[in-house]
Amino acid sequence: MNPSSLHSQPKAFSHLYIERKVLDHPKTHAIREKFSASHVIIIDHYKEVFNRPNQNFAAQSQSKNLILAHKEGKFLHIGSQYSDGFDHKQFFYASSVMGCLYDCDYCYLQGLYPSANTVLFVNLEDAFQELTPYLDHDTLVATSYDTDTMAIESLTHQTAQWLKFAEEHTNLHLEIRTKSANIKALKKIAPNERVTLAWTLSPQHIIDKYEHATPTLQQRLKAIQEAIAFGWKVRICIDPVIYTEDFDVLYPPLIESLFSIITPESIEQLTLGSFRLSQSHLRSLKKLRRSDIAFYPYTVRDEMATYPEPIESYILKSLLPKALQYLPRERIRTWQRQS
Amino acid sequence: MIYLITALDAEARTLVEHYRLKRDTSLPYTLYRGDNIILLVCGMGKMQAAMSVSALLGWKIPNNDDILINIGICGAPPSYSIGEVLLVHKIIDGNKHYYPDILYTHSLRETSLLCVDSPQESILNYPVDMESGGIFLAASKFFKLHQMAFIKIVSDHCEPNNVTKEGVINLIHTHLPILAQLFTTIQTIQCSNTLFSTEERMQIEVFKTHFTKSQGDALEDALSYFRLKNPTTSLRLTTTPIPDSKRERSELLESFIITLTA
Ligand code: SF4
Numbered sequence: 001m002n003p004s005s006l007h008s009q010p011k012a013f014s015h016l017y018i019e020r021k022v023l024d025h026p027k028t029h030a031i032r033e034k035f036s037a038s039h040v041i042i043i044d045h046y047k048e049v050f051n052r053p054n055q056n057f058a059a060q061s062q063s064k065n066l067i068l069a070h071k072e073g074k075f076l077h078i079g080s081q082y083s084d085g086f087d088h089k090q091f092f093y094a095s096s097v098m099g100c101l102y103d104c105d106y107c108y109l110q111g112l113y114p115s116a117n118t119v120l121f122v123n124l125e126d127a128f129q130e131l132t133p134y135l136d137h138d139t140l141v142a143t144s145y146d147t148d149t150m151a152i153e154s155l156t157h158q159t160a161q162w163l164k165f166a167e168e169h170t171n172l173h174l175e176i177r178t179k180s181a182n183i184k185a186l187k188k189i190a191p192n193e194r195v196t197l198a199w200t201l202s203p204q205h206i207i208d209k210y211e212h213a214t215p216t217l218q219q220r221l222k223a224i225q226e227a228i229a230f231g232w233k234v235r236i237c238i239d240p241v242i243y244t245e246d247f248d249v250l251y252p253p254l255i256e257s258l259f260s261i262i263t264p265e266s267i268e269q270l271t272l273g274s275f276r277l278s279q280s281h282l283r284s285l286k287k288l289r290r291s292d293i294a295f296y297p298y299t300v301r302d303e304m305a306t307y308p309e310p311i312e313s314y315i316l317k318s319l320l321p322k323a324l325q326y327l328p329r330e331r332i333r334t335w336q337r338q339s
Numbered sequence: 340m341i342y343l344i345t346a347l348d349a350e351a352r353t354l355v356e357h358y359r360l361k362r363d364t365s366l367p368y369t370l371y372r373g374d375n376i377i378l379l380v381c382g383m384g385k386m387q388a389a390m391s392v393s394a395l396l397g398w399k400i401p402n403n404d405d406i407l408i409n410i411g412i413c414g415a416p417p418s419y420s421i422g423e424v425l426l427v428h429k430i431i432d433g434n435k436h437y438y439p440d441i442l443y444t445h446s447l448r449e450t451s452l453l454c455v456d457s458p459q460e461s462i463l464n465y466p467v468d469m470e471s472g473g474i475f476l477a478a479s480k481f482f483k484l485h486q487m488a489f490i491k492i493v494s495d496h497c498e499p500n501n502v503t504k505e506g507v508i509n510l511i512h513t514h515l516p517i518l519a520q521l522f523t524t525i526q527t528i529q530c531s532n533t534l535f536s537t538e539e540r541m542q543i544e545v546f547k548t549h550f551t552k553s554q555g556d557a558l559e560d561a562l563s564y565f566r567l568k569n570p571t572t573s574l575r576l577t578t579t580p581i582p583d584s585k586r587e588r589s590e591l592l593e594s595f596i597i598t599l600t601a
Binding site: 296 | 428429436438440441442443444449451479482483484485486528529530532534557560561563564565567568596600601
């Protein structure tokens with residue numbers, strides 16, 4: 001349950017934990033300057049703080065702190081079976097940030113990480129070095145996979161760095177998935193047709209209930225409009241769809257209002273997918289006891305929890321025809337459990 | 340419940356008087372209790388501290404919304420003023436580092452704290468005490484990191500021989516309002532994590548006895564779903580008599596779960 005009173009919560013990042021070895025990194029300096037009122041705590045290794053036993057994810061979510069660190073291992077990881085590699089020869093996701101500034105009740109990070117704090121690996125230049133040998137071939141990198149990098153762009157400028165790197169490497173495709181409404185980074189660089197910005201949309205009622213600290217639907221739609229106007233490729237993800245008793249009055253109208261503002265031709269694709277989560281992550285969500293999403297009576301098969309088949313089919317049967325009113329089938333991607 | 344831990348009787352004195360705590364002889368340590376406060380005088384040194392705090396918390400196991408606060412004096416380098424109240428964000432105990440979570444606003448100076456083995460006469464980089472490492476080690480088995488706070492009041496610039504009992508009592512007395520305010524602040528950010536009242540919990544446990552373990556787990560999930568979705572709606576377990584037949588019981592449970600998660 002949420003804390004009984006929020007009046008004594010500090011601003012986000014009231015504490016900066018900084019690894020000794022990145023104290024002199026230019027990004028560290030810039031962040032310290034931006035958060036000059038925050039308490040600075042020098043640490044030897046980010047795991048000392050991020051992996052502490054006995055942290056309370058829910059309490060930390062109300063007051064997230066930032067850990068600045070040096071990534072020692074790999075930045076790039078091969079894309080998982082639950083994600084969509086879009087038929088590129090190579091698909092990686094880049095892990096330059098751990099944790100997310102946003103706080104979605106359905107987020108698997110809550111089960112993945114022991115902490116709600118954010119770790120920012122400041123040495124992104126090493127990720128580019130790691131990626132370079134692969135760039136003889138068509139390669140997709142999802143830069144926002146275990147986080148929403150755009151959410152903290154004003155702090156990290158990592159999206160801007162990725163966009164610049166992609167500009168210089170013609171086999172590199174980027175997918176930047178976000179709920180953010182801050183698109184400053186996109187305005188500073190020429191649009192690149194190998195970059196797809198994938199915006200996740202939800203009805204405002206679902207945002208209010210389950211996507212804490214995220215921009216409103218209107219703010220996201222405005223950001224999408226602007227990004228399109230600047231010439232960026234945009235994919236819309238109505239994924240995950242959270243099924244509630246109000247589904248019929250929330251989701252089909254979302255598609256209608258989306259296309260009342262944005263012309264269907266101006267988006268690359270629409271992805272529709274109902275909520276799904278690995279069984280082990282779901283178990284961790286349950287332990288947190290934060291949201292009804294964790295306790296829905298899902299069907300679990302092959303270690304994956306999904307809505308029961310009739311509901312999953314209903315979601316798709318309701319949304320697909322609605323989407324087809326605006327887009328041809330080949331521009332709509334759907335996720336449904338393979339039976 | 341607030342668990343207050345001090346190392347010395349002199350550090351406890353003002354708190355005992357202010358909160359009208361009564362001596363409790365349940366443990367072989369100096370202990371005081373009030374309605375909502377337990378105060379332990381843990382003794383000097385980290386070993387003593389770890390042992391007595393473990394004994395206290397093993398005896399009175401804390402809840403999710405309880406807090407533990409270590410209050411004491413400390414020696415500090417001259418960059419800290421005598422009488423300054425410090426809130427500790429890092430305890431350095433040899434090569435072990437502990438980080439209590441400070442998830443609330445406050446106006447105190449934050450600091451790292453060195454936990455040492457004996458009174459320090461030479462000036463070190465940070466304020467020093469002799470118990471925080473032991474207290475943290477023991478308490479973190481029972482409390483989450485945001486439920487604990489370590490508050491130190493600077494008593495000297497590493498001249499422990501100049502510290503008197505009256506001086507310690509005075510220091511705590513002077514800062515009592517700040518301490519009391521901090522207790523309240525820390526309490527407000529605690530999450531109870533308990534979805535059901537004691538009465539509801541008892542009813543649930545009785546109801547669960549009619550079902551298998553896995554049915555009970557499914558019921559718990561459905562009840563949690565219901566409560567999180569409808570936080571203000573009271574919970575009504577089914578009033579239908581529990582049937583004798585296993586099949587009918589399963590059907591009853593199934594329909595109840597459907598109602599809860601509809
Ligand atoms: S925006 Fe994405 S990564 Fe961030 S909390 Fe929400 S689901 Fe998780």
